Amino acid sequence: MTPPLLTALSAPATADRPDALTIAGRSCSREELLGAAGAVASRIAGADSVAVRAEPALETVVAVVGALLAGVPVVPLPPDAGPAERDHVLRDSGASLVLGEDEPVDLRARAAWSGPEPDPKATAFVLYTSGTTGAPKGALIPRGAIAAGLDGLAEAWQWTAEDTLVHGLPLFHVHGLVLGVLGALRTGCRLVHTGRPTPQAYAAAGGSLYFGVPTVWSRVVREPSAARALAGARLLVSGSAALPAPVFRDLEALTGARPVERYGMTETLITVSARADGERRPGAVGVPLPGVRTRLAAVSGGIGELEVTGPTLFTGYLGRPEATAAAHTDDGWFRTGDIATIEEDGTHRIVGRASTDLIKSGGYRIGAGEVENALLDHPAVSEAAVVGVPHDDLGQEIVAYVVADGVGERELIDFVASHLSVHKRPRRIRFLDALPRNAMGKPQKKLLPPL
Template identity: 75%
Template sequence: MADAPLLTALQGGPDRADALTVDGRSSSYEDLLGAAGAVARKVAGAPAFAVRATASLETVAAVVGGLLAGVPVVPLAPDAGPAESEHILRDSGAEVVTVDFAERADFTPAAPTPAPASAPASASADADRDADPSPYRNAALVLYTSGTTGPPKGVLVPREAIAADLDALAQAWQWTAEDTLVHGLPLFHVHGLVLGVLGALRTGSRLVHTGRPTPQAYAAAGGSLYFGVPTVWHRVARDEAAARALSGARLLVSGSAPLPTPVFRDLHALTGHEPVERYGMTETLITISARAAGGRRPGAVGTPLPGIVTRIAESADGIGELQMQGPTLFAGYLGRPEATAASYTEDGWFRTGDIAAVDEDGTHRIVGRASTDLIKSGGYRIGAGEVENALLDHPRVREAAVVGAPHADLGQEVVAYVVADGVTAAELTDFVAARLSVHKRPRTVRFLAELPRNAMGKPQKRLLPPL
C-alpha cells in the first residue's frame, strides 16, 4: 500500500495504462508502484538519497519510492554543474541513486512518524524541533533554494505540508480525478514536482508531462488543466494556433514568477480563459491563489488558501513585506537552525521577503522581492513589477526587468533593462510616465539581447550587467 498520508490515488483507485505519461512514455499506477517499490527497497534505512531529476518516469518512481520508504528525496537539477551538485550532496549527506523503471518489487511502508502538532512558528519552536535526533525532521523532500544570498540551502518539506497544500489547491482549482493535467516543468522544483506530479497522484487526475513545455506540445496534449510559468505562457500566446487549441481546457494556471499583464490579456483573447495566478515559495509551498470559481485580474494572485493567514508588515503606501502562518510551511533549513530562526519574526510569522499589497476584497498583489523589487526613490516607494508591466505594454518591448540603483539625490533611481527593437530610451521613459505616476518612470534604460533567467524562466536580476 502506498504512503497513506500523501499518495491517495495509488491506493486501489481506478487505474489505466496511461495514468501518467512523461516525455512520451506512459505508465499505470500498478507499474509505477512496482518501480517505486524497487527504489524503496534500495534506499530503505538511508538518511536521505538524491536523484537526477530528469523529466522521466524514473524520477517519478524515485520520489514515490522515497515516500514509500519514508526516506527524504533530494532532487538534483539534471543540468547542475559539478560545484552545485557537490555542494548539495555534501550538504545533504545524500548519495545519488540510479533508477531502472523496469525493476519491480513490493514494499510495505513502515508506520509513519507522528507529525508535530503544528508547523514551526518561531525561534523557540525551532529549538523544540531541533530536539528531533534526525536532522531531516520527517521531511519528504529536501529542495534546494537558488542560493541568491549564498550557497543553496536545503528546505525541509514535510509530507503533511504537501498533503495540506495539495488538498487546498484541489479545492481552490476544483481539481479532481476527472482532470487531465498537462505541464512540461522541471521536476526539481515545487511547481513541477510537488504540484505537477504529487498533485496528480493525490487527486487521481491523469498526468501528461510534455518533456519540454513547447506550445505545440501543450496544444497536442488535450488537457483540462494546464500548469505553466510566464515564459511558457508568453510563448503559447505568440503561437495563435497553439493558444486557440487550449480553448477546450478548464483552467490555465501560471506561477513561479509574475505573469506580465500583456500575456494575461493575450491568453484571454486567444483561449477564452483568464489565467489563474498563485503565489508560493519553496519554504511555504503554494499559499495564495485565485480560484477556479471567481474573478481574476492581471497582476493579482488571489486570496490565501484555507488555513493560511497573512499580514503586511511595516506597511507604507499600502505595501510592505508579506508574512504568513499556516500548515504548508517548511520544517526548517537542513543543518541551519540560525537561518531557520532568522526567517521568522519574534512573534512567529514567516518572513517571505516579498513585498505585497492587499486590496479591499482581500486579493493579494505581489510587488516583488524586498531586496530587489522595492525601490525607494525621492521619498516614494515604487514596486518594480508595475513598472515592468507598463514597459511590457509597449508593442516593441519583449522583456523587461526593473531595479533600483543608488542615486546621490533620490536615494535610488528606477533603472529598466529591456529587450526591444525600434524604440528609444526616451520613448520608453515617456511611455511609462504617461501610464503611471511620473516619479515611477525609468530614469535609465539599458537595452539587452535577452534577460538572464533560471530554469523556471524567472528573470535573475542579480545577474543583470552593471550600469
C-alpha cells in the first residue's frame, strides 16, 4: 500500500537540518516548513481550491504544503501569467483565493495540523496545460498518483534521504514542483533550488542529484568549468523535452556521467525513465516505471502513438468530460499524442508529437526528432526544429528551421542524408537567430515563421 503523500515530511525518523530546504538563497528546516504550512492549512481548511503564486520562494512551498495538508486542491499560477491566462485559470478552477497575494504566507507562523489524511483519490493539483486549440485545460492530479509516481522514481533513480537535489526549474510545472519539491519532501532528501538554473548556480550547489531541461544542460556544457564541477554528482536528470544527442555526449565528456532521460506529461506524471543502474543511451527515455504499462497504436515501420495506463494518471480535465473521453481509448488507456518506438529490450524513444512531429512524406512515416538530432550532430548547428509542410507530390516535405553559424543549406541537407536514410533529409532549410521556446525550454513549432 502506498504511504500517504506527505508522510516523510512529518516522520520523526526523518533527519532534519536548518537548511533542509534552500530556495533562492533562503533556507528553513523541515520542522519550520511543517509549522508554517500547518498555519496555512488551519486558515484555508474547507476551501474548494486555492491558487498559489508559484514564485521560486520558500513561501510557495509553504503554501503548497499547507494546502496539501488541508486536502485543498492547489492551482499553481505562473508568476508571469498575463491577465487573460490568469483570469481564465482562476475562473475555470474556481480558486477562492490566491495564496501569496490575497492571503499572505508568513514563514514565522506556526500551527500544528492534525486533520485527517485525505483520500488518495482526492485531487492534489489542478495543473493547467495547453493543447493545440482552445484555452488551457485543468488536469486533475490525484494525491495517490503523485505518491506512486515519486516512489517509482525513487526506485528507478535510487533516490534516498542521503541525496541533495539541486534544480532551478519553475514551480508551476510537474518537473519543478511535483518532482523537484514534493520528491525531495517525500524521499527526505535535502533540496537546493537555485532560483534560476544557471550553470554557475548548479556548479556551486554541491548536489548529488540534479534536474534540468535541455536548455539548462545545453547552457551547462557551454560552460566547461561549471560542467566539470558536476562530476561528483550521482545523477544528472533531463526531462520536459528531448535532450539533443550532442548535449548528452558533451555532458558525459565533461562530467564523466551519462545523463538520465525520462518521459512524462502533465496528465500522466512520469511514466518512463532510464535507471540509475541501467543503460543510458542518447535519445532513449528508458522503460516504464513500476505499475505503468505502455503500448503503441497505429504502428507503421516500428513507429506509433504511445498510449499509457497505470497508477500515475490524472483523473480527467476539470469540467471537460468530452475532452477527458477524447483523451482516452475505449479501454481506458491515455492517448499521449506522442510518437514513439519501443526497442526489443523495452527501451522507449520519443520521436515527436503526433500533431506536429509525425511527418508522412513519400509514403514514409518520419519522426521529426530523429531529423533534429541528426542536424544537431553538425558542429555548426546549435538549434533545430523540423516540421512537415504540405507538398503536392510527397504529401508532406521535410522542412528544417535551424540556428547555425557558417554553414549553408546544401551542406546541411547532405549531412542529414549521410547520417539517416535519404528520404529523411530536409528538402528546405530556414535559418533563424533563435527558435521560439516556452518557459520550460520546449521549441514552439506553431510559432515558427512561415516559409
